[in-house]
Amino acid sequence: VNVSKAVLAAENILSNEDQTPTDKTVEDDWLFSWRENAGRVSSEELQGLWGSILAGEVKNPGSYSFRTMEFLKGLSKSEAELISKAAQYVVGGAIFRNKDSFLEQNGISFSVLLFLQEIGIISGVEAVGLSITWNSLDPNKYMKPLICNNKVIILEHDDINKKADAEVYQITSVGRQILGLASFGSKEDYLQSIAKDYAKKGFTVKVADWKQLTATEGRFFNAHVVEA
Numbered sequence: 040v041n042v043s044k045a046v047l048a049a050e051n052i053l054s055n056e057d058q059t060p061t062d063k064t065v066e067d068d069w070l071f072s073w074r075e076n077a078g079r080v081s082s083e084e085l086q087g088l089w090g091s092i093l094a095g096e097v098k099n100p101g102s103y104s105f106r107t108m109e110f111l112k113g114l115s116k117s118e119a120e121l122i123s124k125a126a127q128y129v130v131g132g133a134i135f136r137n138k139d140s141f142l143e144q145n146g147i148s149f150s151v152l153l154f155l156q157e158i159g160i161i162s163g164v165e166a167v168g169l170s171i172t173w174n175s176l177d178p179n180k181y182m183k184p185l186i187c188n189n190k191v192i193i194l195e196h197d198d199i200n201k202k203a204d205a206e207v208y209q210i211t212s213v214g215r216q217i218l219g220l221a222s223f224g225s226k227e228d229y230l231q232s233i234a235k236d237y238a239k240k241g242f243t244v245k246v247a248d249w250k251q252l253t254a255t256e257g258r259f260f261n262a263h264v265v266e267a
Contacts, residue, residue: 053094
C-alpha cells in the first residue's frame, strides 16, 4: 500500500511535466532499493517525498544516488521541515553567509545551520571566509543566473573578466539532490537584498521568475531590474 501511494505521487508529478521522456532506463538495483525504502513509510508527506524521488529518477536516471536514498530513509518529519525552510534561501547552490538576519527571521539560527551541516546538507558553517566564485555562461560578456527555486537573479556586466563571488555556506552533493525534490519557493526580501549588493558592485541585476525545463535548462520571465 505504501509503495502504491508513492507511485501514485510520482504519477501525479510526471503527468504535469512538459519534459520530453528520456531514452535511458532506471537501473533495476535502484528500483529495488527505492521500493524497499518507500514501503517503510506510512505518512502521506514522506510517501510524497519518495514519489518525488521516483519521478525525478524516471525523468533523469542517475539523479538520485543510493547514498541520498539512505539519507532519506532516516529522515524525520521535523528534520524535513528544517530542510524545507533552509531550501528557500539557497541561491546559486549556496546560502549567503552575510544574510543571517534573514535566516533567523524564519527560525534558521546558527545552531540549526550546524545541525544541517551535521546531517550532511550544508558545509562550511564554521569555516570563516569560505567563498564561491561564479564564472560567466556567456563567452563575450559576464552573465550568470543564480537560481533560487522558482526565482532567479541574473547578473550581467560588459567586462568578461568581471567575477561574481560571495561568502557562503555551501550545499553538499546530497543536499543538492534533496533540495531538488520539491519546489520550496523563495524569500523575496532575501533575494532583493542579494541583488542590491551586486548592483552596488557594478553589475546589471535582474530578478525574474524561473521555470526549470530540464536538468540543465530553464527559462526566465517577468524580469525586473534591481537598482543599487
